[in-house]
Amino acid sequence: xxxxxxxxxxxxxxxxxxxxxxxxxxxxxxxxxxxxxxxxxxxxxxxxxxxxxxxxxxxxxxxxxxxxxxxxxxxxxxxxxxxxxxxxxxxxxxxxxxxxxxxxxxxxxxxxxxxxxxxxxxxxxxxxxxxxxxxxxxxxxxxxxxxxxxxxxxxxxxxxxxxxxxxxxxxxxxxxxxxxxxxxxxxxxxxxxxxxxxxxxxxxxxxxxxxxxxxxxxxxxxxxxxxxxxxxxxxxxxxxxxxxxxxxxxxxxxxxxxxxxxxxxxxxxxxxxxxxxxxxxxxxxxxxxxxxxxxxxxxxxxxxxxxxxxxxxxxxxxxxxxxxxxxxxxxxxxxxxxxxxxxxxxxxxxxxxxxxxxxxxxxxxxxxxxxxxxxxxxxxxxxxxxxxxxxxxxxxxxxxxxxxxxxxxxxxxxxxxxxxxxxxxxxxxxxxxxxxxxxxxxxxxxxxxxxxxxxxxxxxxxxxxxxxxxxxxxxxxxxxxxxxxxxxxxxxxxxxxxxxxxxxxxxxxxxxxxxxxxxxxxxxxxxxxxxxxxxxxxxxxxxxxxxxxxxxxxxxxxxxxxxxxxxxxxxxxxxxxxxxxxxxxxxxxxxxxxxxxxxxxxxxxxxxxxxxxxxxxxxxxxxxxxxxxxxxxxxxxxxxxxxxxxxxxxxxxxxxxxxxxxxxxxxxxxxxxxxxxxxxxxxxxxxxxxxxxxxxxxxxxxxxxxxxxxxxxxxxxxxxxxxxxxxxxxxxxxxxxxxxxxxxxxxxxxxxxxxxxxxxxxxxxxxxxxxxxxxxxxxxxxxxxxxxxxxxxxxxxxxxxxxxxxxxxxxxxxxxxxxx
Numbered sequence: 001x002x003x004x005x006x007x008x009x010x011x012x013x014x015x016x017x018x019x020x021x022x023x024x025x026x027x028x029x030x031x032x033x034x035x036x037x038x039x040x041x042x043x044x045x046x047x048x049x050x051x052x053x054x055x056x057x058x059x060x061x062x063x064x065x066x067x068x069x070x071x072x073x074x075x076x077x078x079x080x081x082x083x084x085x086x087x088x089x090x091x092x093x094x095x096x097x098x099x100x101x102x103x104x105x106x107x108x109x110x111x112x113x114x115x116x117x118x119x120x121x122x123x124x125x126x127x128x129x130x131x132x133x134x135x136x137x138x139x140x141x142x143x144x145x146x147x148x149x150x151x152x153x154x155x156x157x158x159x160x161x162x163x164x165x166x167x168x169x170x171x172x173x174x175x176x177x178x179x180x181x182x183x184x185x186x187x188x189x190x191x192x193x194x195x196x197x198x199x200x201x202x203x204x205x206x207x208x209x210x211x212x213x214x215x216x217x218x219x220x221x222x223x224x225x226x227x228x229x230x231x232x233x234x235x236x237x238x239x240x241x242x243x244x245x246x247x248x249x250x251x252x253x254x255x256x257x258x259x260x261x262x263x264x265x266x267x268x269x270x271x272x273x274x275x276x277x278x279x280x281x282x283x284x285x286x287x288x289x290x291x292x293x294x295x296x297x298x299x300x301x302x303x304x305x306x307x308x309x310x311x312x313x314x315x316x317x318x319x320x321x322x323x324x325x326x327x328x329x330x331x332x333x334x335x336x337x338x339x340x341x342x343x344x345x346x347x348x349x350x351x352x353x354x355x356x357x358x359x360x361x362x363x364x365x366x367x368x369x370x371x372x373x374x375x376x377x378x379x380x381x382x383x384x385x386x387x388x389x390x391x392x393x394x395x396x397x398x399x400x401x402x403x404x405x406x407x408x409x410x411x412x413x414x415x416x417x418x419x420x421x422x423x424x425x426x427x428x429x430x431x432x433x434x435x436x437x438x439x440x441x442x443x444x445x446x447x448x449x450x451x452x453x454x455x456x457x458x459x460x461x462x463x464x465x466x467x468x469x470x471x472x473x474x475x476x477x478x479x480x481x482x483x484x485x486x487x488x489x490x491x492x493x494x495x496x497x498x499x500x501x502x503x504x505x506x507x508x509x510x511x512x513x514x515x516x517x518x519x520x521x522x523x524x525x526x527x528x529x530x531x532x533x534x535x536x537x538x539x540x541x542x543x544x545x546x547x548x549x550x551x552x553x554x555x556x557x558x559x560x561x562x563x564x565x566x567x568x569x570x571x572x573x574x575x576x577x578x579x580x581x582x583x584x585x586x587x588x589x590x591x592x593x594x595x596x597x598x599x600x601x602x603x604x605x606x607x608x609x610x611x612x613x614x615x616x617x618x619x620x621x622x623x624x625x626x627x628x629x630x631x632x633x634x635x636x637x638x639x640x641x642x643x644x645x646x647x648x649x650x651x652x653x654x655x656x657x658x659x660x661x662x663x664x665x666x667x668x669x670x671x672x673x674x675x676x677x678x679x680x681x682x683x684x685x686x687x688x689x690x691x692x693x694x695x696x697x698x699x700x701x702x703x704x705x706x707x708x709x710x711x712x713x714x715x716x717x718x719x720x721x722x723x724x725x726x727x728x729x730x731x732x733x734x735x736x737x738x739x740x741x742x743x744x745x746x747x748x749x750x751x752x753x754x755x756x757x758x759x760x761x762x763x764x765x766x767x768x769x770x771x772x773x774x775x776x777x778x779x780x781x782x783x784x785x786x787x788x789x790x791x792x793x794x795x796x797x798x799x800x801x802x803x804x805x806x807x808x809x810x811x812x813x814x815x816x817x818x819x820x
Contacts, residue, residue, distance in 0.1 A: 001026055001105065004042065004067050004087055010104055011097050013069070013089045017080050020066035020087035028098065028157055029065065030150065032056035033510060034352050037390060038064030046094035047074045049480065051512065053094075061086060069097055095149060102153030102184045109159050113166040114299075115187025115220065117178070117213045119196035121292045122147060122169040127320055128296045129167055130343075132313050138375075140166045143345030147171035152181050158345060162375055170216050174202030178215035190217035190246075192225035193295060195232050210235055222247040224298055226291070227258050251298035260298045264290060273297060273314075278307055280314045293317065318444045326357060326503065326817035329438060329455045330430055334361070336439045339448035342370045344383060347441060351391040353819055354439050356510045357503070359531030361437040362394045366451060368421075368442030369400030381406035388412060395436070399424050399446060421446050430454050462699040462732045464809050465786075468507045468819040470692035474679050475511060477690050478662055486669045489515035489537070489655065491676035492527070502530045503817050509534055514672065521545035524554040535612070537579050546570035555612055557581055559589040561598075568606055577612040582640050584616040584633040584656075593640055600647050613653035613672065614641045622660030622684040630661070634668045641670075660684040682791065682802040696786030697809060699732040701751070701778050702766065712760075713768050718744055719760020725772025728756065730782050733765040737808040738784065741798040750783040751776050 002025050008015060027041035032053055035041075043065045045054045054075045057068060066086045071094050080088055091097040106113075114129075116122050123145045130141050140163045142155040147169045155168055170181040195210055203209040210232060217223050227233040227250040236248055252258035263274040271290050273280040275297070282293045293314065300310055329335040334357065338350045347367075354363065365388060370380055381402070388396060388410070395414040398407060399421055407417045418424040421442075438455065442448040479488065490513045492505050505516055505527050517537045518524045524536045525548055541549060541556035543566040549556055550570065555577040558564045567576065580599070583590030591599055603609055616637040620626035637656050645652045654670035659678030661668065663685055677684055681694045706726050713719030713727060721727070728751065734740050741747075743762045748755045749769055756769040769782070785791040791802045 002101070004089060007042075007069070007101065008089055011069075011089070011091050011100060013091045013097075015087065016070075016077060016090050017083075017086065017088040019085050021085075023067075025067060028101065028154070029060070030094070030098065030154075032060050034355070035060060035063040035065065037386075041065050042067040042069060044069045044094045044098050045071060045075070047071055058082070069094060098150065099153045099180055099184055102156040103186070105159060106156050106184060106186050109161075109163070111164055111166060112189060113168065113185060113187045114189045114191055115182070115185045115216045116167060116169040116191045116193065117171070117216050118193030119209070121193035121288065121295070122171065124289075124292050124320055125191065125193055125295050126167045126169050128292060128317055129299060131316075131318060132296060132300065132310050133165070136309075137164045138162050139164065141345070142167075142169055143349050145169070145171075149177060149180065153184050155345075156184050172202075172212060175208070175212050178212050182216050182218055185216070187216065187220055190220040190223040191295065191299065192217075192223065192232065192236075194226070194291060195229055206231060207235075214239070217246065218243075220246055222249055222302070224249040224251070224295070224302055226250065226295065227252045228254055249298065249302045251294055253294070260301055262294055262297065266290070275301070275307075278311070280307075280311055282314050282317055284317070316444070326819070327456055328814060329433070331434045333433050333436045333438055333455070335452065335455050336437070337452050338439065338441045339444075339446075339452060342368050342441060342443040344370070344380075344387070347384065347387060350439055350441055351387060351393075354437060355391060357506050358437055359502075359506070361435050363392060364395040364397070364433070364436045364438045365393050366397040366399065366424075366438065366440050366442070366448070367403065368398075368446040368448065369402040370443070377402060377406065378409075381409050385409045385411075397424065397428070399442065421448065421450060425450060425454065462697070462736055463814045463816050465696045465698060466503070466815055466817045467692070467694050467696075468503075468817055470681060470694040471504065471507060471679065472511055473690075473692045474681055474694065475508070475513070475675070478659070478673075478675055478678055481662055481666065482673065483666075483669055485671075487514035487653065487672040489513070489517055489672050489674045490679060491517045491674060492523075502526065502532075503815070505530070505532050505534075507819075513675075517674065521549050521552075521554060521556075524549070525552050528552040528554075535577070537612075541567075543567075543570070550574060550576060555579060557589075559591065561595075561602075564599075564602065568609070571608060573608055575608045575610060577610045579612055580614040580644065582614060582616045582637060584618075584636045584640070585629065586617045586619040586633075588617065590616065593636070596640060596643060600644065604647070610650070611644065611648060611652050613655060614644050615655045615674075616641075618656060618658065618661050621658055621664060624664075624686070627664075630665065634665065638670075663687045663689060677803055677806075680806060682806075693787050693790075695791070695806065697732075697784040697813070698786070699730045699749075699782045699784060701728045701776060701780045701782060702731050703729045704771070704776070704778060705729070714760025715763065716761055719768060721759065721770060721772065723772075725770065727759055728769045728771045728776060728782075730767050730769060731765070732767055732782075732784060733763045735764045735810060736813050737805075737810040738762055738767060739798055739800070739805070739808065742794075747794060747797050748789070750786075750788040752780060753788065755789075756782075 003022055023040050025040055025042050027037045029041050029043045030046060043060045047054060054070060061083050068088045069091050070088050072090050072092055116126055126141055130139055133139060140158050146155045148171060152170055168185045170185060172178050195206060223246055225232055250258040251260040251262060253262050253264055265272040266285050269285055271282050271285050280297060325337040327335045336354055393412055396410055396412050398417040401419060404417045404419055440448055440452055490508045509532055515535050515537060517539060519540050521538050521541060524538055527536060536554050538549060538554050538556045546567055556567060557579045559581040581590040583592055618630050618633050621630055634656060641654045653672045655672040655674055657665060657668055657673045659676050662673050664687060681691050683689045683691050704726055707721050708724045709721055732738050740762045742758055745757050748757045751771055751774050754774045756771050756774055759768045759770045783789050785794050791805050795802045795805050
């Protein structure tokens with residue numbers, strides 16, 4: 001692809017060290033946590049707002065990479081001598097360098113490139129076009145939704161000489177971004193999906209957002225869009241004067257003046273599209289899917305493809321789970337379900353996700369044939385084998401004739417091959433999986449959902465869905481409020497507020513938080529057993545737990561002399577890190593000011609106790625009415641903690657802010673902050689925060705009954721309907737953590753987008769809802785809390801706080817983790 005010398009000339013870079021062998025560069029790496037192919041790779045170090053990957057050059061070098069692009073002014077030149085046989089090329093900006101490299105690579109190819117943008121539907125249209133055309137053309141596309149300033153160049157760098165067409169989506173969040181992506185993608189044809197409200201925060205108006213997105217089509221010879229949106233149509237027609245070479249291609253269901261006019265008939269779960277005597281059926285009835293399917297149909301027509309070849313493929317359009325799902329499986333296994341696609345780009349992402357969650361379990365991949373062209377079969381399966389080996393996969397189960405034919409290319413510790421899914425299910429008992437992390441990845445035609453159904457842990461139909469992307473968004477929202485060197489301690493106590501400690505800890509570890517905190521030692525042991533190596537503070541250590549604390553390198557909080565002396569006795573001279581709590585006014589735990597002298601003497605007499613941090617709890621950081629008291633606490637803590645820090649020759653971290661305090665007291669961040677409930681999407685203050693809901697508690701309707709107004713409902717005969725109607729019995733009760741105070745109309749759930757009051761007393765395993773005015777049926781999904789029924793509202797209905805609702809979700813409720 002390139003040599004480092006060629007990159008020097010192209011990027012106007014400067015060699016500050018040049019000792020690596022001059023190998024051609026095939027791989028560009030920007031994430032030090034994702035180091036797979038190192039021999040022919042270059043690591044591009046980037047300094048961001050909250051993170052600087054120059055700090056991880058040593059880790060990257062130790063992993064085997066020898067070529068580096070580093071940013072001017074963001075590295076220590078003296079440290080480069082520690083890396084013999086390495087070359088360092090200095091550039092002005094790492095992201096701009098990556099983008100220029102991708103643009104240079106794109107310029108080497110003259111194939112048709114379709115640039116896709118819009119507010120919604122970009123990823124689905126791209127994936128559906130790939131689904132329709134993959135058997136006829138060798139195509140390249142963004143993996144999943146890699147459409148950002150970094151994702152786009154990484155996607156374009158996939159282009160190779162075997163490809164016949166490319167589909168690249170581009171997303172922006174503020175002005176002046178699309179011009180950069182246009183230079184990288186250099187599309188020959190444009191495709192605009194829809195103009196909506198999504199990602200509109202950075203724009204003054206819809207018109208400005210449209211103008212910015214339209215920059216992608218500056219040099220396109222044709223542009224396809226729906227003329228039903230007046231603003232979009234008027235804009236592109238008005239631009240015809242400035243871009244006379246650009247042909248406008250439109251579709252519509254309203255106007256015969258469009259290039260392609262479609263009629264539609266919408267059924268209960270399918271839609272028929274009619275065009276000039278042809279009937280195309282899609283397996284969806286929602287407006288967004290119809291819109292996206294019309295866009296794909298118009299593209300095929302505009303390109304002159306023979307429509308009859310694709311009618312059956314429209315009927316088979318996949319439901320795109322744009323999120324990876326991590327589920328509990330049988331016999332202590334975890335299952336990553338990514339069974340809607342099989343291509344090299346998405347395989348790489350799925351394997352990276354698998355790496356994030358690997359923690360000593362055997363790594364197993366169940367893989368179908370890859371139904372993509374562009375490489376010879378031998379080349380394709382050699383590349384798959386290479387990726388599996390690079391990710392240290394222990395067991396491969398290959399399903400399909402092509403996998404069977406190429407089994408000689410795979411030499412993993414365990415390899416099994418079957419001609420089809422049924423053969424695998426018949427001949428490979430589920431009992432053969434034990435203590436494994438299983439990635440299930442296959443083309444839709446292989447019906448891997450049958451395998452997923454067999455492997456998944458059998459639990460009742462109430463699930464707690466955890467959106468890991470939202471968790472990371474919330475983490476970054478708070479990080480953006482911090483001064484550059486302030487560290488983050490993430491609270492994962494109480495089973496991570498009900499969300500699942502291990503899975504949450506893994507994603508926090510991957511996103512480089514500095515500390516984790518648990519309530520009790522056994523929670524910390526679970527994390528250590530799962531492979532978590534981050535420092536872990538134990539907030540409520542008990543003398544009986546000190547042995548396991550020492551064995552597992554946990555760091556106890558010390559808040560009185562009884563605990564301190566018990567720890568000294570248990571440690572018996574062994575070095576242990578401790579965290580000192582000071583009471584600045586909460587009157588719960590902590591040393592008082594008059595105990596400081598005695599505390600310091602005891603700590604100095606026992607240097608084996610290393611003070612990692614000193615901290616305090618603010619009693620009412622979220623309450624503006626209590627700001628005077630909060631400031632008094634902060635001032636007192638500053639004075640007391642300074643006495644402790646100045647008494648020792650090593651660095652001691654100080655922290656006093658929780659989620660509420662981070663957003664309200666920026667001058668009290670000290671060295672670290674403690675991020676708890678805010679991380680999980682609940683803003684405890686009135687200050688605006690761009691937080692995302694991470695948890696959705698769902699159940700299903702088990703039965704629907706017609707009820708007259710004179711009939712009673714449930715235990716104690718407390719429930720009645722105001723008039724004749726119907727109730728839905730749903731599969732959740734107080735044994736699942738549903739508070740009984742929500743009984744008798746005090747709470748509600750959401751059924752098919754509408755609020756349904758709880759009727760009667762909540763039972764142990766089920767609850768009754770008034771659905772008299774709601775169209776619903778058995779099996780329909782019910783949201784207990786989530787985006788439609790906020791946990792804040794639910795807690796207010798029963799006079800509690802969101803913490804209690806979250807931590808109350810029972811362990812018998814299955815947690816399902818999503819990651820995009």
